[in-house]
Amino acid sequence: AQTVTQSQPEMSVQEAETVTLSCTYDTSESDYYLFWYKQPPSRQMILVIRQEAYKQQNATENRFSVNFQKAAKSFSLKISDSQLGDAAMYFCAYRSWSYGGSQGNLIFGKGTKLSVKP
Amino acid sequence: GAVVSQHPSRVICKSGTSVKIECRSLDFQATTMFWYRQFPKKSLMLMATSNEGSKATYEQGVEKDKFLINHASLTLSTLTVTSAHPEDSSFYICSARGTLLGQPQHFGDGTRLSIL
Numbered sequence: 001a002q003t004v005t006q007s008q009p010e011m012s013v014q015e016a017e018t019v020t021l022s023c024t025y026d027t028s029e030s031d032y033y034l035f036w037y038k039q040p041p042s043r044q045m046i047l048v049i050r051q052e053a054y055k056q057q058n059a060t061e062n063r064f065s066v067n068f069q070k071a072a073k074s075f076s077l078k079i080s081d082s083q084l085g086d087a088a089m090y091f092c093a094y095r096s097w098s099y100g101g102s103q104g105n106l107i108f109g110k111g112t113k114l115s116v117k118p
Numbered sequence: 119g120a121v122v123s124q125h126p127s128r129v130i131c132k133s134g135t136s137v138k139i140e141c142r143s144l145d146f147q148a149t150t151m152f153w154y155r156q157f158p159k160k161s162l163m164l165m166a167t168s169n170e171g172s173k174a175t176y177e178q179g180v181e182k183d184k185f186l187i188n189h190a191s192l193t194l195s196t197l198t199v200t201s202a203h204p205e206d207s208s209f210y211i212c213s214a215r216g217t218l219l220g221q222p223q224h225f226g227d228g229t230r231l232s233i234l
Contacts, residue, residue, distance in 0.1 A: 043156075043227070044227050091161060108161045108162050
């Protein structure tokens with residue numbers, strides 16, 4: 001079974017600075033997807049960024065980028081120029097390449113609470 | 119972008135009441151919908167997976183008679199918490215996925231259920 005580990009329950013960053021959130025995972029599959037979701041106090045789940053395992057290039061979305069190390073099974077999220085609105089819970093998630101039924105479900109880490117100081 | 123509507127957003131009711139939560143995909147056909155439960159300051163816990171037109175697959179430890187799931191169409195799935203008790207109070211979130219391989223899951227805004 002796949003597992004996702006986020007070893008940082010809480011992180012803090014100064015506004016305009018850069019912060020990196022860690023995520024490691026365990027799987028025996030060679031093809032899969034990785035995601036970072038943001039959950040602000042409103043509790044809405046917002047997709048931040050996604051990475052296909054077969055792609056060597058790290059995904060980027062504006063101020064958000066990932067460092068995907070497939071061999072090390074590591075998938076960290078870097079937030080540049082942090083803004084107050086970035087304060088939220090961040091969940092790393094894994095999804096199998098297989099599509100059927102619950103195999104397509106997201107497996108979440110326990111989350112990292114990010115605080116942004118003005 | 120794809121939108122999933124979840125209703126109601128907040129429910130407060132008495133113990134013993136049955137509560138129905140709806141999850142609709144507004145601009146795509148959702149062949150698979152997922153129902154999660156989230157305790158305060160915790161991660162999302164998958165309760166069940168539903169595929170349109172077939173019975174839901176429940177995760178271990180989730181009572182299928184307590185949490186009834188119906189996925190009658192490609193745009194609607196419902197979760198009914200039957201004879202709810204205070205311990206069922208929680209935040210419930212649905213998500214939906216379309217037919218195309220590689221599509222991400224899209225989440226509803228969640229339902230905060232409080233049983234008095």
